Amino acid sequence: MKIAVCVKHAVDETELKVDAGGNPQLKGAATRMSTFDKNAVEEALRLKAAHQGEVVIVTVGTPEAKKTMKEALAMGADRGVLVSADPMAIDTRRTAELLAAALKKGGPYDVVLCSEGSSDMYSGLVPPMVGELLDLPYVGYARRIEVSGQAAKVERALEDSVEVVEAPTPLVASVVSEINEPRYPTLIQIMQAGRKPVEELSAEALIPGAGQSVSLVRGMKAQAMARKRVVFEGPPEETAKKLLEALASEGVLPR
Amino acid sequence: MATYSAEQRRLMETFYPDHHEEYSEVLSSLGTFMEKELLPISPKIDTGEVKIAGPRKALLKQGMCQIAFPEEYGGLGLPFSVYAVAIEMLGTAEASTCLSVEIHNAVAEGLNRFATDAQKSRYLPGLLTGDSLASFTLTEPASGSDAGTMATTAEKKGGEYSINGSKMFITNAGEADLYLVFAKTKKGPSCFIVESPTPGLSFGGDLKKLGMRGSRTSEVVFSDCRIPEGNLVGEEGKGADYAKEILHGARIIVAALNVGIAQIAYEKSLAYARQRKAFGKTISEFQLIREKIADMKTDISAGRMLYLYASKVKESGADYSSEASQAKVFSTEMSLRVCDSAIQIHGGYGYTTDELHRHWRDARLLTIGEGTSEVLRLLIARRELARSQ
Numbered sequence: 001m002k003i004a005v006c007v008k009h010a011v012d013e014t015e016l017k018v019d020a021g022g023n024p025q026l027k028g029a030a031t032r033m034s035t036f037d038k039n040a041v042e043e044a045l046r047l048k049a050a051h052q053g054e055v056v057i058v059t060v061g062t063p064e065a066k067k068t069m070k071e072a073l074a075m076g077a078d079r080g081v082l083v084s085a086d087p088m089a090i091d092t093r094r095t096a097e098l099l100a101a102a103l104k105k106g107g108p109y110d111v112v113l114c115s116e117g118s119s120d121m122y123s124g125l126v127p128p129m130v131g132e133l134l135d136l137p138y139v140g141y142a143r144r145i146e147v148s149g150q151a152a153k154v155e156r157a158l159e160d161s162v163e164v165v166e167a168p169t170p171l172v173a174s175v176v177s178e179i180n181e182p183r184y185p186t187l188i189q190i191m192q193a194g195r196k197p198v199e200e201l202s203a204e205a206l207i208p209g210a211g212q213s214v215s216l217v218r219g220m221k222a223q224a225m226a227r228k229r230v231v232f233e234g235p236p237e238e239t240a241k242k243l244l245e246a247l248a249s250e251g252v253l254p255r
Numbered sequence: 256m257a258t259y260s261a262e263q264r265r266l267m268e269t270f271y272p273d274h275h276e277e278y279s280e281v282l283s284s285l286g287t288f289m290e291k292e293l294l295p296i297s298p299k300i301d302t303g304e305v306k307i308a309g310p311r312k313a314l315l316k317q318g319m320c321q322i323a324f325p326e327e328y329g330g331l332g333l334p335f336s337v338y339a340v341a342i343e344m345l346g347t348a349e350a351s352t353c354l355s356v357e358i359h360n361a362v363a364e365g366l367n368r369f370a371t372d373a374q375k376s377r378y379l380p381g382l383l384t385g386d387s388l389a390s391f392t393l394t395e396p397a398s399g400s401d402a403g404t405m406a407t408t409a410e411k412k413g414g415e416y417s418i419n420g421s422k423m424f425i426t427n428a429g430e431a432d433l434y435l436v437f438a439k440t441k442k443g444p445s446c447f448i449v450e451s452p453t454p455g456l457s458f459g460g461d462l463k464k465l466g467m468r469g470s471r472t473s474e475v476v477f478s479d480c481r482i483p484e485g486n487l488v489g490e491e492g493k494g495a496d497y498a499k500e501i502l503h504g505a506r507i508i509v510a511a512l513n514v515g516i517a518q519i520a521y522e523k524s525l526a527y528a529r530q531r532k533a534f535g536k537t538i539s540e541f542q543l544i545r546e547k548i549a550d551m552k553t554d555i556s557a558g559r560m561l562y563l564y565a566s567k568v569k570e571s572g573a574d575y576s577s578e579a580s581q582a583k584v585f586s587t588e589m590s591l592r593v594c595d596s597a598i599q600i601h602g603g604y605g606y607t608t609d610e611l612h613r614h615w616r617d618a619r620l621l622t623i624g625e626g627t628s629e630v631l632r633l634l635i636a637r638r639e640l641a642r643s644q
Contacts, residue, residue, distance in 0.1 A: 067280075070280070071284075074284070184284065184287070184288045184317060185284060186316065186317050186318045187281050187284065187285065187317060187318030187319075187321055187322065187331055188318055188321065188329075188331065190280055190281055190284055191277070191281070191331055194277070
């Protein structure tokens with residue numbers, strides 16, 4: 001089985017500073033592999049363990065993205081493809097086009113995995129776009145994937161239910177974090193990852209004009225969230241009941 | 256909390272301009288493991304709710320003890336300083352596990368230095384991956400730093416040595432698969448490998464300790480414990496020299512461990528000082544608390560520089576016994592100062608909660624273990640007087 005995993009070298013949102021005007025300070029911000037991408041890599045490695053084959057990491061990024069590539073290779077992926085472009089300077093459509101072009105060039109793949117969304121921007125747009133551009137079925141928000149023969153059975157984690165679908169392979173799927181617990185690469189695997197092959201592709205060579213986006217992000221603002229600061233007083237059995245009632249009335253508990 | 260800190264990363268960049276990225280990848284990955292898998296269970300290890308065997312094995316499987324060993328035995332071949340920084344991180348995340356791992360690694364380092372190729376091939380790969388655990392047995396009920404007065408004997412009988420005597424305050428005792436044992440032969444203190452189980456090898460109960468409660472400490476007893484003569488490490492009569500060499504390296508590591516303990520006590524103090532209010536403002540705004548914060552931070556930075564400097568001298572191949580001892584004396588005493596200040600900043604909560612005072616209790620061991628501050632001051636003075644002649 002030939003599996004591709006699309007990953008992103010993302011801004012580390014846990015370290016991101018916001019200035020007094022609410023503007024996130026993206027320049028010079030700490031970066032790392034997008035959190036949920038590790039789940040996608042882990043799932044690919046599990047599929048490989050069950051079906052044999054190869055796991056290829058594909059990313060669109062600056063040279064800095066090699067860190068994420070190396071981390072994914074250290075987890076156990078076999079090789080990588082790095083498409084040179086700054087994902088912060090192009091939109092999701094162009095990112096998806098570049099990923100799809102790289103996947104076409106190195107394909108065909110039986111399964112293409114992505115995470116449900118990147119941990120910095122979290123638009124969730126790229127995975128379905130990649131499916132569309134490759135003309136493959138797309139299954140989003142997978143919490144379980146079983147591949148058998150030429151078909152995959154996928155459990156989709158939706159907001160208040162789980163949907164089980166079957167789709168023919170090849171397919172594109174996005175995974176949610178509950179699908180697995182990503183492994184930690186051992187130190188030896190980290191040292192050896194640098195020796196695994198990584199093919200570097202120029203965005204311009206893949207798609208002429210690849211630097212041109214169809215949409216433009218003019219700015220981003222941090223959203224201030226006001227807290228209600230409700231305090232329940234009394235014995236635990238009473239406050240617990242009040243808390244449950246309050247949460248239910250806010251609509252945050254499943255009914 | 257990031258276990259691999261910006262300060263540590265900058266020091267790696269300074270010390271290893273050509274290789275720092277690779278070293279930082281290793282340390283960062285290890286730090287993530289410690290932060291997620293060890294730091295959260297550390298309070299439960301202190302109270303005995305969680306035993307360290309599982310987490311320790313997982314950490315060794317990650318490669319914690321492979322860092323500074325040759326690749327031919329399964330190591331990574333990285334500098335000793337990288338291992339020292341990893342130990343500092345582990346001291347921050349989980350001190351008891353760190354103590355156990357530090358002793359284990361010191362034995363592996365001793366074997367790498369003094370054992371035959373056959374002994375190294377037999378034992379090192381398993382020790383480096385954590386498939387087996389090691390223990391260092393030097394101290395006796397009536398002898399500590401004066402190892403020359405040890406009472407444990409090893410008598411050659413045919414193709415075997417018969418070991419008799421007992422060792423005290425032994426970390427990993429009863430859990431380890433391999434014991435590096437120092438015992439006297441006719442030629443003087445000598446060094447042996449004793450595998451467990453071996454008839455005649457037994458252990459006392461787990462000693463109740465002030466701190467480092469997760470690591471097992473007990474007496475090791477040898478009663479006509481017979482081992483093959485091939486288990487002699489190096490030459491007969493040179494055991495005291497080997498022990499000294501092993502301990503010099505271990506002292507750097509103990510220094511790093513104490514910097515790690517001080518670091519977590521400092522971080523907790525910083526967070527508490529920012530949120531605790533008195534007289535209408537946070538206590539971090541009071542000058543006397545700020546003085547403490549400044550002194551704690553300066554102390555920790557100095558300790559870190561000392562253990563890294565000693566590591567670099569060790570890596571150069573020069574005599575580093577004084578530098579290692581300076582690092583240990585300073586960092587162990589510094590750690591106690593910092594942990595004491597942390598208790599003071601936390602006030603009543605500092606004195607009454609394990610979550611805070613366990614750091615002081617953990618740190619308290621190491622002005623005693625692996626060379627007391629008093630003995631090491633004598634060593635430093637002796638070495639520096641000799642160097643100045």
